[in-house]
Each structure stands twice: as C-alpha cells, then as structure tokens.
Amino acid sequence: MFHRTTTGLQRCLYIVAVVSIIPPSSFGQGILTRVGDLRHSLVPDVGVSVQISPSVGEIRFPSVADRMPVGAAVPIPVDTSRFVQDVADVQLERFATAATTNIEAQLSQDLQFFRNGIDKPVSQGGIPFGPHLLTSQTAIDIGKIGSLFVDISVGAATNLGLNASVAGAVVSKIGRQRLPPQTSCPFINVRCNPLAKYRSIDGSCNNLAHGLWGRAETPFERDFPPMYGDGISTPRTMDITNVNPLPLARVVSTAFHQQSFASHLMPDITHFSMEYGQFLSHDIQRNALSRGKLGQHGIDSLCKRKILSVSPSCFPIEIPTTDNYFSQFNRTCMNFVRAIPTPNLQCTLGPRQQLNQNTHFIDASQIYGSDSTTSNSLRLLSGGKILLLSASLESGTKLPKDTSNTAGCILPSSNVNVKCFRAGDVRANQQPALATLHTIWMREHNRVADKLHLLNVDWDDEQLYQEARKIVGAMLQHITYNEYLPYILGSQTMTQMNLSPLSSGYFTGYDSNLNPTIRNSFASAAFRFGHSKVHDYMASHSSTSSSNHLWKDVFLKPDLMYDANSGVTGVARGLVQTQSQKVDRLMTTQLTRHMFERFPGTGLDLAAINIQRGRDHGTASYAIWRIVCNLSVVGHFGVGIGGLVDHTPADAAALQSIYGSVYDIDLYTGGVSEKPVPGSKLGPTFNCLVAKQFQRLKYGDRFFYESNNAAVKFSPDQLNTIRGETMAKIMCRNTGVSTVQPNVFQMQAPGNMPVSCNTMPDIDLSPWQQCIDGGWSTYGSWSLCVGGVKIRIRYCNNPVPNHCGQTCPGSPFDIQLCPSASGRVRARVDVTTLRKNLDLALGGSRKVLGSVDSILRQAVSKSSVPQITNTGPGGLNFNFQHRF
Ligand code: HEM
Numbered sequence: 078m079f080h081r082t083t084t085g086l087q088r089c090l091y092i093v094a095v096v097s098i099i100p101p102s103s104f105g106q107g108i109l110t111r112v113g114d115l116r117h118s119l120v121p122d123v124g125v126s127v128q129i130s131p132s133v134g135e136i137r138f139p140s141v142a143d144r145m146p147v148g149a150a151v152p153i154p155v156d157t158s159r160f161v162q163d164v165a166d167v168q169l170e171r172f173a174t175a176a177t178t179n180i181e182a183q184l185s186q187d188l189q190f191f192r193n194g195i196d197k198p199v200s201q202g203g204i205p206f207g208p209h210l211l212t213s214q215t216a217i218d219i220g221k222i223g224s225l226f227v228d229i230s231v232g233a234a235t236n237l238g239l240n241a242s243v244a245g246a247v248v249s250k251i252g253r254q255r256l257p258p259q260t261s262c263p264f265i266n267v268r269c270n271p272l273a274k275y276r277s278i279d280g281s282c283n284n285l286a287h288g289l290w291g292r293a294e295t296p297f298e299r300d301f302p303p304m305y306g307d308g309i310s311t312p313r314t315m316d317i318t319n320v321n322p323l324p325l326a327r328v329v330s331t332a333f334h335q336q337s338f339a340s341h342l343m344p345d346i347t348h349f350s351m352e353y354g355q356f357l358s359h360d361i362q363r364n365a366l367s368r369g370k371l372g373q374h375g376i377d378s379l380c381k382r383k384i385l386s387v388s389p390s391c392f393p394i395e396i397p398t399t400d401n402y403f404s405q406f407n408r409t410c411m412n413f414v415r416a417i418p419t420p421n422l423q424c425t426l427g428p429r430q431q432l433n434q435n436t437h438f439i440d441a442s443q444i445y446g447s448d449s450t451t452s453n454s455l456r457l458l459s460g461g462k463i464l465l466l467s468a469s470l471e472s473g474t475k476l477p478k479d480t481s482n483t484a485g486c487i488l489p490s491s492n493v494n495v496k497c498f499r500a501g502d503v504r505a506n507q508q509p510a511l512a513t514l515h516t517i518w519m520r521e522h523n524r525v526a527d528k529l530h531l532l533n534v535d536w537d538d539e540q541l542y543q544e545a546r547k548i549v550g551a552m553l554q555h556i557t558y559n560e561y562l563p564y565i566l567g568s569q570t571m572t573q574m575n576l577s578p579l580s581s582g583y584f585t586g587y588d589s590n591l592n593p594t595i596r597n598s599f600a601s602a603a604f605r606f607g608h609s610k611v612h613d614y615m616a617s618h619s620s621t622s623s624s625n626h627l628w629k630d631v632f633l634k635p636d637l638m639y640d641a642n643s644g645v646t647g648v649a650r651g652l653v654q655t656q657s658q659k660v661d662r663l664m665t666t667q668l669t670r671h672m673f674e675r676f677p678g679t680g681l682d683l684a685a686i687n688i689q690r691g692r693d694h695g696t697a698s699y700a701i702w703r704i705v706c707n708l709s710v711v712g713h714f715g716v717g718i719g720g721l722v723d724h725t726p727a728d729a730a731a732l733q734s735i736y737g738s739v740y741d742i743d744l745y746t747g748g749v750s751e752k753p754v755p756g757s758k759l760g761p762t763f764n765c766l767v768a769k770q771f772q773r774l775k776y777g778d779r780f781f782y783e784s785n786n787a788a789v790k791f792s793p794d795q796l797n798t799i800r801g802e803t804m805a806k807i808m809c810r811n812t813g814v815s816t817v818q819p820n821v822f823q824m825q826a827p828g829n830m831p832v833s834c835n836t837m838p839d840i841d842l843s844p845w846q847q848c849i850d851g852g853w854s855t856y857g858s859w860s861l862c863v864g865g866v867k868i869r870i871r872y873c874n875n876p877v878p879n880h881c882g883q884t885c886p887g888s889p890f891d892i893q894l895c896p897s898a899s900g901r902v903r904a905r906v907d908v909t910t911l912r913k914n915l916d917l918a919l920g921g922s923r924k925v926l927g928s929v930d931s932i933l934r935q936a937v938s939k940s941s942v943p944q945i946t947n948t949g950p951g952g953l954n955f956n957f958q959h960r961f
C-alpha cells in the first residue's frame with residue numbers, strides 16, 4: 078500500500094509509530110517508534126523532548142501484525158503526493174457531501190434523544206449525570222461542525238485504505254494542505270486591543286498575536302497525538318495487539334481503584350486542599366459533553382443493545398454480571414456519553430479533538446463566567462457587585478438562585494424557597510463543598526467592590542466590577558501558586574519549574590510564544606488525581622457539633638447551604654478540620670458506586686468514568702506519557718529496570734492481572750497509582766503533566782498577576798497587597814469561621830495552629846485609591862488674558878502624601894486660550910510646556926499663590942517659553958503674541 082522508497086524525501090512524510098522490528102521475546106512482536114518521530118509529533122512549546130538512552134535508541138511497542146508492516150528497520154516514507162492526488166478536491170467534496178447528510182440525520186435525532194434518553198436532567202426523572210451535561214449552545218454548535226470534520230477525516234482515511242496506526246497522521250498531513258469543503262471554521266481570529274487593561278470575559282486576546290489561545294469554547298491542545306480505535310475518532314477499545322478488547326473501565330475500577338479506607342488519609346493535607354483543587358479545575362476546564370444522537374431509546378436500552386455504532390455519542394460503561402456491587406441490582410451498564418468532537422483551532426482535517434467551554438486561564442471564570450451572557454446575568458450592575466442573595470435565610474449572603482432549576486438539582490419538597498445556585502460555572506451545584514467555595518469567593522468580590530467604591534467614589538459600576546474582578550483573579554492565582562501547588566508538586570518541582578511567586582518585584586517571564594491551552598491529557602487524566610483525594614464524607618462543623626455527610630446524600634442538593642450552622646461556615650470549618658485521602662489508586666465508594674445516586678443501585682463510578690473518558694479522548698496510554706515526560710521507558714510489568722519502576726510491587730502486580738500489556742494501561746490508572754515523588758503528592762508522570770500545565774498557565778498568561786506588562790500590571794504597592802493574601806484570610810472574611818490555621822491547605826500542626834480571625838488583618842485596598850485630583854480645592858476664577866491665555870488656579874488642601882507619594886498630584890493650573898483678538902499671525906506655543914514651567918515656578922509650594930500674572934511672568938522668564946512647537950492633537954496649540 079505504501080511507497081517504500083527512501084528517495085524523494087521532500088515529498089514524503091514519516092508516519093509516526095510505524096516502524097517495526099523483530100522485538101525482544103518478552104514483548105512478542107514489537108514496533109519501534111523513532112525518537113525523532115515522537116519528538117516531531119510533540120507540540121513544540123511544551124519543552125518536552127523524548128530522550129532515550131542511545132543503547133535503547135528507540136521506543137518499543139508490542140506489534141500489531143495486521144496494522145503494521147513487520148520487518149522494516151527504517152521509517153516508512155509515505156508519498157504524500159499520492160494522497161494529495163487521491164484526496165483531490167472532488168474527493169473531499171464527496172466526503173463532505175456524504176458527511177453533511179450523515180450529520181444532519183444525526184442532529185435531527187439529537188433533541189429527541191435528549192428528551193427520551195440518557196441525559197435527561199434529574200428534575201425530569203432521568204438518571205443523572207449531574208451538571209456535567211449542561212453543555213453550552215455554543216459548544217453544541219461547534220460540535221456539529223466538529224462532527225462534520227471527523228466524518229470527512231474518516232471518509233478520507235477509509236477511501237485511502239489507511240489503517241488505524243497511520244490514519245491520524247496522514248489525514249492531518251492532508252488537512253494541512255487543504256481545508257475541507259462545505260465547512261465553516263468556528264474559530265475565527267479576533268482583533269485585539271493591546272492597551273486593554275482587563276482580561277476579556279471569554280479569555281480572548283490574552284495573547285495579542287494568537288487571540289484565540291486560551292479562549293473559552295476552544296479545543297484542548299495535545300502534547301502527543303491521540304490514539305483512537307480507527308486512528309481518527311472511535312474510542313480506544315482494543316488492546317495494543319488489536320486482538321483482545323481492553324479490560325472494561327468498570328473492571329479496572331473495581332479491581333484497582335476500590336476502595337479507599339481510613340488508613341488512606343493524608344496526615345498533613347486538609348480536605349480543603351481537595352475542594353480547592355476542584356474549584357480551581359472548574360476555572361480552567363469544562364469538557365463539552367455530547368447531548369446524544371439517537372431518538373427512541375433511553376439509556377438502558379442503549380446499553381443493553383450496545384448500539385454504539387448507531388449512536389456514536391453513546392459509549393456506555395459496561396458492568397459485568399459478576400460486579401461486586403451493581404450485580405445485586407442487575408445493572409449491566411452505566412450512563413456515559415462521549416465528549417463532543419470539535420475541529421482543531423486551525424480547522425484542518427485530522428483526528429477528533431475535544432472542547433473546553435471555560436477560559437483556559439486561571440482568571441476566576443468559575444466565579445464570573447466564561448461568556449458575556451453569563452457574566453452579565455450574574456452582575457448587580459450597581460457598585461461593581463455581583464448578584465448575591467441577601468442574608469434572609471442564613472447569616473451571610475448566598476449565590477443567586479437558579480429559580481428555574483436549569484442545573485437539574487434535587488430540591489426538597491418541604492421548602493420551596495430552597496433552590497440551587499447560579500455561578501460562573503454551572504457545576505457549582507454539584508455538591509455543597511464546591512458551592513461553599515463559590516460563595517466565599519463571590520462574597521469576597523462584593524467586599525472588594527464595596528471597599529474600592531469607598532476609596533474611589535467617582536468610579537462607575539464597570540470600573541468597580543473590573544477592578545474587583547482583577548483583584549479577585551489575582552488572589553486566586555496567588556493562592557494557587559503560593560499555597561495550593563507547593564503541597565501538590567513539592568518545593569523541588571516548584572523551584573525547578575520556576576513556579577513559586579516572587580517575594581518582590583515583577584515577573585518578567587511572559588512568553589508570547591507559549592500556548593497556555595489546557596492539555597487534553599491534563600483534563601482527561603492528570604488533574605483528575607484529585608478524585609483520589611476525596612474523603613468518604615463531607616464534614617460540616619458548627620461551633621458546637623459536627624456532622625459527617627456521605628457525599629451520596631448531598632450530591633446536587635443545596636439544602637445544607639441554607640442552614641446557618643451547617644451552611645457555608647459549617648462546611649468551611651469541616652473542610653479545614655478534616656483530612657484528604659491520599660493520592661493513590663484507591664477512590665472512595667462514594668464516588669465509585671454512589672456518585673449522583675438517587676436511590677440504591679443508580680449511582681455512577683467516577684474512576685470508571687475517568688478511564689472511559691480517557692479512551693473516549695483517544696488519550697495515549699500511561700507508558701507513552703512517561704516517554705513524553707522524559708521518564709524511564711516502561712516495557713514490562715516488573716518493578717525493575719525497564720518496568721513499572723514508580724509503582725509498588727503490589728500495584729504493579731495488580732496492574733498485570735488487569736492489563737495484557739503495559740502499553741494498555743490507561744493514563745489515569747497508571748498515573749494516579751505511582752509512588753509520590755519525594756516532597757510531592759503525585760508520582761513522576763502526573764507531577765510532570767500537572768507542573769507543565771501550571772507552568773504554561775503562568776508563563777503563557779499575559780495577565781499573570783505578577784506581570785510587568787505595562788498595560789495590565791499592578792502598582793508595586795498593589796502587588797504587595799495581593800502577595801499578603803492567604804486563603805485563610807479570605808475564609809475568615811467571608812464566613813462565620815472565627816479561628817483557623819493560617820495555612821488552610823495543611824492540617825493543624827505546630828507552626829500551623831489555629832489563630833483567631835481577628836489577628837488576620839482585612840485587606841488594605843488603599844493602593845487602589847486613584848492618584849488623581851485628591852485634595853485639590855475647586856478652581857478659582859479665570860485670570861485676565863495674559864499673552865493670549867487665561868489661567869485659573871486651585872489649591873492643595875491635603876498636605877499628607879497619598880499612597881502614590883504625592884500630596885496633590887497633577888497641576889494647580891488650568892490654562893485656556895483667550896479668544897483671538899485680531900487676525901495677526903501668531904507663533905505657536907506649547908501649552909504643556911507652559912504648564913510645566915508654571916508648575917516649576919510654583920516649586921511645589923502649597924502656599925496661597927500670588928497673582929496669576931506674576932506667577933506667569935516668573936514661570937515664563939525662567940524658561941525658554943515661548944516655544945514654537947506643535948503639541949499635536951487635542952486642540953492645545955495656540956498663538957502666543959505677548960512676550961514678557
Ligand atoms: C466530590 C468531589 C468531586 C466530584 C463529585 C467530581 C466529579 C467529577 C465528574 C462527574 C466529572 C466529569 C467526568 C467526565 O465525564 O469525564 C469530573 C471531571 C473532572 N474532575 Fe472532578 N470531581 C470531584 C473532585 C475533583 C477534584 C478534587 C479535582 C482535582 C483536584 C477534580 C478534577 C477534575 C477534572 C480535571 C475533571 C475533568 C474536567 C473537564 O475536563 O471537564 N475533580 N469530576
């Protein structure tokens with residue numbers, strides 16, 4: 078099928094991962110991937126390079142006889158000219174027409190499917206998938222185009238007879254040369270204003286040259302090409318030999334991820350650290366899930382019939398009849414829909430990609446929204462504040478109510494006033510600990526806005542809102558890099574990757590070539606490490622009593638938030654006083670059996686979902702990511718050299734009993750179970766993937782809070798104020814908590830013992846007091862005309878320097894032209910210079926000024942004025958006829 082020629086390389090493309098060799102016996106047949114090929118396939122900005130010892134030289138994969146030509150020792154060059162010819166316009170046109178018809182048919186079924194089936198909101202009696210299915214209309218629209226791109230790509234691959242291992246690379250290559258016909262690209266570049274002081278709501282124009290980088294509703298980026306069943310779009314369901322099916326996600330979950338128990342608590346890390354991680358994750362990512370593609374059938378019949386081929390968005394998680402929990406309910410499958418497909422940012426053909434509905438940056442978008450409709454709907458439009466409910470039901474304000482219950486919450490029949498909440502991210506209602514963080518931060522916004530208003534009475538709503546938003550976003554970034562990440566990544570990684578905040582001065586490392594976009598592997602696996610940290614219950618501590626709520630009793634239920642004792646304050650107390658579970662292979666059964674459960678047996682399994690999601694995204698297996706991360710190559714299940722060196726023997730053996738090959742291990746499963754790097758809570762693979770993402774989110778964010786960028790930077794005093802902020806202070810200010818340990822991410826311990834909130838000073842926002850016109854009197858009356866100008870003067874009433882180091886910033890003079898008396902030609906005079914000289918003459922004196930005339934004379938005589946200059950636009954030029 079391929080032209081096996083080594084000549085004409087300029088016309089050739091080396092296919093990734095297709096070189097085969099005679100493998101070592103332990104692998105059966107093997108396929109070698111050239112290091113260069115792998116490196117080539119990496120996104121250049123990630124700074125990851127694949128280095129394998131020269132003695133190995135290549136990466137070894139077990140081989141797939143029917144996929145790969147065996148025996149070639151060099152990469153097989155593919156003559157792209159042939160493909161280009163084959164996929165000439167007329168061909169593509171044909172694929173496009175067929176695909177369009179197909180997509181139209183599928184789409185017409187969407188709505189009915191949604192009504193009848195899998196993803197009915199819980200309020201309508203469906204089996205819930207929680208708020209994760211509240212896919213935005215924009216995402217659905219992009220998904221339609223994404224489906225078209227995928228179908229055209231699949232058509233091209235089929236037509237060319239490409240096998241799965243090369244289809245993605247070849248179609249991408251073709252796609253680079255020609256845009257698919259009949260498609261419109263949803264990613265249209267934007268014009269940016271380099272002087273804009275505030276972040277856009279949707280994250281666009283953060284990077285001035287690449288205005289779409291990091292914008293909401295753009296695809297996740299890849300560090301490594303996806304591995305799909307068909308090379309383009311279908312989930313990875315077969316093992317590396319393409320002979321046996323992969324172990325079922327639920328089977329991996331029951332055999333490997335269950336169940337955590339008390340001894341799996343982390344001694345030093347609070348449950349707050351877990352919850353902050355989820356809150357942060359909701360700032361930077363929200364996968365767009367499909368809303369279904371098939372009418373008539375509910376999820377059960379879909380599962381039973383396994384009609385994936387008819388309903389391509391439905392990818393149910395099968396439950397074996399021997400399941401250790403669900404078998405008692407005769408449950409054979411679990412609700413799962415695929416993430417919607419999206420074109421890549423360049424809108425070229427290629428493998429399926431996934432869409433992030435939120436802004437990729439750490440910009441507090443979970444508080445404010447990632448689109449203007451959401452953010453506007455959350456604004457009070459007065460005093461810069463966000464909508465918050467008044468304190469009628471609980472001490473302290475709450476998030477605005479979602480009165481139509483569009484978030485699909487489970488509401489109590491006993492109290493019609495209890496509703497779910499609205500926030501910048503719809504998942505705020507997933508459970509009360511998350512809603513608590515949302516509430517704390519929304520309250521903080523309004524406190525900041527109020528304080529800013531007191532300092533700057535003339536600021537309008539917009540300026541107050543934007544400045545408060547900027548401050549809150551900066552606090553979130555500071556707390557993330559200063560308090561949260563060090564305990565996750567460890568101080569060594571923080572230092573090596575330059576992630577620690579500075580103690581003074583500005584950060585100058587912004588790199589406009591660095592693409593900050595959230596990586597697919599981070600979203601689909603690595604940052605899900607937090608799921609392993611979730612405790613069995615959510616504690617709520619009042620000042621006198623405490624109660625532990627099993628998660629299954631509080632999922633999607635807002636009731637608790639309305640209780641003065643157990644609400645925001647009680648949950649906050651509980652979070653800082655209980656521990657997280659360890660990051661390890663085990664996950665609480667509250668998440669593996671009971672997630673979003675309505676009655677026994679209807680729950681979901683988050684571990685299985687993580688695995689299934691990875692396969693849905695085509696996420697390459699664990700072993701590949703070790704290579705991307707420059708870690709030792711894994712080739713067997715042993716824990717010695719060349720094996721699972723970062724796993725315990727017991728965990729490695731457990732993996733071996735589940736998977737046929739190390740190249741089948743799902744990234745979530747292999748990564749979360751690694752032994753932690755010393756000082757870190759994560760093993761080396763997740764440590765690498767998480768650290769790299771946070772590096773990009775710092776170095777690729779023009780608005781990073783420590784930035785020295787002139788248009789966006791804080792003043793030195795303002796930055797110091799942000800640097801003094803801690804999560805404990807913010808909690809103290811916005812809840813009824815009265816004592817708390819200074820570092821709420823760590824358990825109480827010597828050096829971190831609880832202190833009274835009174836000892837934590839409120840934020841001092843005086844550096845935000847605007848430095849203009851403070852302390853001036855109103856202007857006196859105009860002078861007579863002197864030399865064609867008239868002058869009026871104001872006096873400084875405020876001898877105390879403000880935070881800008883000035884008493885009365887600005888000039889005491891106001892100068893205007895006198896009406897021209899005659900038509901005489903006059904020399905031009907620079908008013909600015911005149912004003913400067915007048916100021917000079919005044920010598921900073923705040924004494925009552927002498928006569929305008931004498932000052933004017935004095936000023937001008939001391940200088941070279943009148944100058945004959947042109948001050949440019951602004952109408953300040955005038956003719957100066959009188960010489961002193
Ligand atoms: C009680 C706590 C939590 C619950 C119930 C929960 C539940 C979920 C669910 C249902 C999903 C969607 C899965 C899918 O369809 O693929 C998800 C995704 C995710 N979760 Fe969690 N989670 C929790 C805590 C956390 C924590 C602590 C972290 C990180 C520190 C985290 C990180 C993520 C990430 C990165 C995703 C993927 C997000 C996306 O791309 O949209 N979660 N979680």
Ligand SMILES: [Ca+2]
Pocket residue numbers: 360361362435436437438439440441442443
């Ligand atoms: Ca964001």
